[in-house]
Amino acid sequence: xxxxxxxxxxxxxxxxxxxxxxxxxxxxxxxxxxxxxxxxxxxxxxxxxxxxxxxxxxxxxxxxxxxxxxxxxxxxxxxxxxxxxxxxxxxxxxxxxxxxxxxxxxxxxxxxxxxxxxxxxxxxxxxxxxxxxxxxxxxxxxxxxxxxxxxxxxxxxxxxxxxxxxxxxxxxxxxxxxxxxxxxxxxxxxxxxxxxxxxxxxxxxxxxxxx
Numbered sequence: 001x002x003x004x005x006x007x008x009x010x011x012x013x014x015x016x017x018x019x020x021x022x023x024x025x026x027x028x029x030x031x032x033x034x035x036x037x038x039x040x041x042x043x044x045x046x047x048x049x050x051x052x053x054x055x056x057x058x059x060x061x062x063x064x065x066x067x068x069x070x071x072x073x074x075x076x077x078x079x080x081x082x083x084x085x086x087x088x089x090x091x092x093x094x095x096x097x098x099x100x101x102x103x104x105x106x107x108x109x110x111x112x113x114x115x116x117x118x119x120x121x122x123x124x125x126x127x128x129x130x131x132x133x134x135x136x137x138x139x140x141x142x143x144x145x146x147x148x149x150x151x152x153x154x155x156x157x158x159x160x161x162x163x164x165x166x167x168x169x170x171x172x173x174x175x176x177x178x179x180x181x182x183x184x185x186x187x188x189x190x191x192x193x194x195x196x197x198x199x200x201x202x203x204x205x206x207x208x209x210x211x
Contacts, residue, residue, distance in 0.1 A: 002182065003210065008158050009100055010149075010181070012167030013111040013118060013136075015189030016206075017093045021046070023086050024190070027079045028060070031072075037061040046192040051112060051144045051171040073139075089125055090188075092206040097130045099210060109134045110152055110165070110175070112145045132156065144171060146178045153179060166209065173199040184209055 003009075011017055014024075022042065029039045040048070040060060048059050054069045062072060100107055108131055111118055115136030122128040135152045137145070153160065160180035165172055168189020173196075176183030184201045187193035196202045203209060 002164060002184070003100070003103060003105065006105060006162050006164045006182065008106045008108070008156075008163040010108045010110045010152070010163060010165045011131075012165070012169070012172050012189075013109050013121075014113055015168040016166060016186050017090055017097075017109075018121065019088050019090045019188075021188075021190055023080070023083045026083065027076060030079055031062075031075060032060060035061070043192070046190060047195060049169065049190045051169065053112075087121065087124075089127075090206060094127070096206045096209065097127060101130060106132045106156075108132055108152060108156070109136070110145055110149050111136045112148070112171075113137065114139065144175075146175050149175050149179050166206075170195060170199055176200075 014020055025040060025042055025045050028045065032039055037060065048056060050056050050059075053073075054064070057069075057072060058064065097107065109118060109122070113136050115134065115138065118134050118136045119128065122131070122134060128134070133152065133156060135145075135148050137148060152158065161182075163179075163181045165176040165179075165181050165183040166186060167173075167175070167183070168186045169191045173183055173185060184203055185191075185196045185199060186206060187196055187202050187204050193202055193204070
């Protein structure tokens, strides 16, 4: 079991601990509809989603000659907040967070989302005290999280080879590689299992990490 070889677990938030994929799809499709662009199915969304999020926006038709990433990101977050009552945790999130905590493994959140939003959401679900630290971006453009991860390592003196990242996108594998960490990818989030298959161990449920 890989958990026997680590002392730190770094969680992605959106799509991994927070089950918000369908909510994101609703937001994106509203934005596409406004611009008379083709709607996305859940399958297509999960096949195309990537970081930086601006690259995903280009793939689905947004025109950055006409709009800036800041304008599009601001619109996205305004619509996303309209669905705040639909937010829910991954069905296994509380169980696995408590299980890992009882093992004495330190837990952090590393996300491309804005840090203030992460603090608000983890506070809402009353799980903020389960983490040693929560690391997010200073802005809303979701560029990526390698630099944020480097800060996480420095500030907490993490030992990369004893640290495991769990996320739901190809970018999480990229982050783990850049930071020299182990990683496991969850196929129920923003990228599908087909896309994740060649990038390391893939699980279909969070409880599988204890197997």
